[in-house]
Amino acid sequence: MDGKKPGKNLSDIQEINRALVLKNLRNNPNCSRSQIARNTGLQQATITKIVNDFIDSGIVIETKLLKNERGRRSIGLALNAEHYMVIGVRLTRSHIYVGLYDIAGKEYNLIRESINISEGAEEAIKRMNRVIHYMLDTAGNEYILGIGVGLPGPFLKEEGIIAVMADFPGWEGYSIRLGLEEEFGKIIYTVHDAYANGLAEWWFGNKREESKILLSVSMEEGLGAGLINNGKIYYGTQGIAGEIGHISIDYQGLPCVCGNRGCLRNYCTKAAVVRQAMEGLEQHPESALNRLPDIRLESIVQAALEGDTFSADLIRQAGTFLGYGLINAIYAYNPDMIVLSREFAQAGDLYLNAVKEVLQARLLPIIYNELRIEFSKLTHDPVLMGAVALVTDFIFMNPSYIVKLGDGQKKKQASETTEKVSSIM
Ligand SMILES: [Zn+2]
Numbered sequence: 001m002d003g004k005k006p007g008k009n010l011s012d013i014q015e016i017n018r019a020l021v022l023k024n025l026r027n028n029p030n031c032s033r034s035q036i037a038r039n040t041g042l043q044q045a046t047i048t049k050i051v052n053d054f055i056d057s058g059i060v061i062e063t064k065l066l067k068n069e070r071g072r073r074s075i076g077l078a079l080n081a082e083h084y085m086v087i088g089v090r091l092t093r094s095h096i097y098v099g100l101y102d103i104a105g106k107e108y109n110l111i112r113e114s115i116n117i118s119e120g121a122e123e124a125i126k127r128m129n130r131v132i133h134y135m136l137d138t139a140g141n142e143y144i145l146g147i148g149v150g151l152p153g154p155f156l157k158e159e160g161i162i163a164v165m166a167d168f169p170g171w172e173g174y175s176i177r178l179g180l181e182e183e184f185g186k187i188i189y190t191v192h193d194a195y196a197n198g199l200a201e202w203w204f205g206n207k208r209e210e211s212k213i214l215l216s217v218s219m220e221e222g223l224g225a226g227l228i229n230n231g232k233i234y235y236g237t238q239g240i241a242g243e244i245g246h247i248s249i250d251y252q253g254l255p256c257v258c259g260n261r262g263c264l265r266n267y268c269t270k271a272a273v274v275r276q277a278m279e280g281l282e283q284h285p286e287s288a289l290n291r292l293p294d295i296r297l298e299s300i301v302q303a304a305l306e307g308d309t310f311s312a313d314l315i316r317q318a319g320t321f322l323g324y325g326l327i328n329a330i331y332a333y334n335p336d337m338i339v340l341s342r343e344f345a346q347a348g349d350l351y352l353n354a355v356k357e358v359l360q361a362r363l364l365p366i367i368y369n370e371l372r373i374e375f376s377k378l379t380h381d382p383v384l385m386g387a388v389a390l391v392t393d394f395i396f397m398n399p400s401y402i403v404k405l406g407d408g409q410k411k412k413q414a415s416e417t418t419e420k421v422s423s424i425m
Contacts, residue, residue, distance in 0.1 A: 107380050194224030
């Protein structure tokens with residue numbers, strides 16, 4: 001994508017070594033210079049130079065005195081995650097969310113603005129930019145590394161700098177990335193919300209050590225998945241890899257907007273379960289759902305947990321249907337971990353066991369036994385966090401960006417000091 005040639009020059013090697021040291025510090029907080037040398041195989045002098053640059057830029061700090069096994073003392077080093085911030089943006093059909101995060105994913109501020117997508121791109125973008133400017137002013141523009149933006153699917157097409165959203169009237173052809181680059185002059189990443197979910201799980205759900213191929217399934221509006229291969233999003237040719245909502249579980253099943261029949265999204269999303277509840281009410285006059293003014297997924301889950309048999313059957317059935325779809329996804333992608341978004345998390349084991357039972361019954365034991373499946377444990381909006389993770393990932397791969405930022409800050413501080421001195425004189 002960046003058009004780089006395969007040859008490596010000295011500056012490229014310096015960048016690779018810097019990235020290696022930074023990654024080492026991320027994975028081993030409070031380690032010493034000599035420990036990094038041992039872990040990376042780099043010479044001590046190289047480590048010293050790299051660490052000094054990082055300390056100057058503010059991204060690394062010296063921590064406490066460490067004692068090694070031979071009793072010798074050395075100084076610990078750690079990432080200074082709060083020094084630089086990333087802005088996360090999420091666009092949905094009803095709202096814009098703008099959050100401020102440090103590079104460890106800690107949330108410092110979150111603003112939500114209502115939008116009306118039928119007003120077109122211009123009005124919504126104007127509002128979004130206003131909130132981002134506010135965040136930049138609050139955090140200090142020079143400490144913001146970049147802006148990551150999560151956008152709704154399913155057919156977000158991303159080709160370099162272009163992001164097109166076909167189902168937003170008046171937004172066709174509008175490049176959010178270009179618009180933001182022009183307005184803010186920062187690193188801008190745009191990402192499909194289902195992919196952002198997966199990336200957030202891998203980076204901030206502590207899956208880095210546990211999972212090589214992670215499939216995160218989100219069921220908020222439609223049904224989508226993000227496939228993360230060793231920390232990188234797998235996009236496919238057009239950026240529709242992971243659209244598991246359109247995996248068919250019945251070739252003669254319900255017709256879908258995509259033209260296929262029996263698509264998974266018509267059987268086990270929030271909307272599908274609510275529809276099934278409405279359709280079945282008449283046959284289940286005993287169900288507590290008959291006494292509710294309106295039926296939402298939350299109320300079905302609640303009734304199920306309180307012993308309503310019809311509701312419990314619906315929740316289990318949703319888990320079973322998802323299981324049928326996941327089997328196809330598992331054979332296509334062979335993940336070692338599947339993380340489910342939190343829509344059905346309230347139902348706990350009632351739902352999760354239904355999913356697992358199908359997988360256990362229908363997958364080869366050698367596949368099932370190597371697979372973990374669980375609900376997401378992330379507490380903040382994973383789409384925002386995933387968008388932030390894309391920017392953070394860029395920084396970790398290209399640390400010279402941060403070293404240059406640090407140089408800029410030093411120059412600015414020096415010129416401010418000169419100004420102060422000259423104003424005193
Ligand atoms: Zn479909």
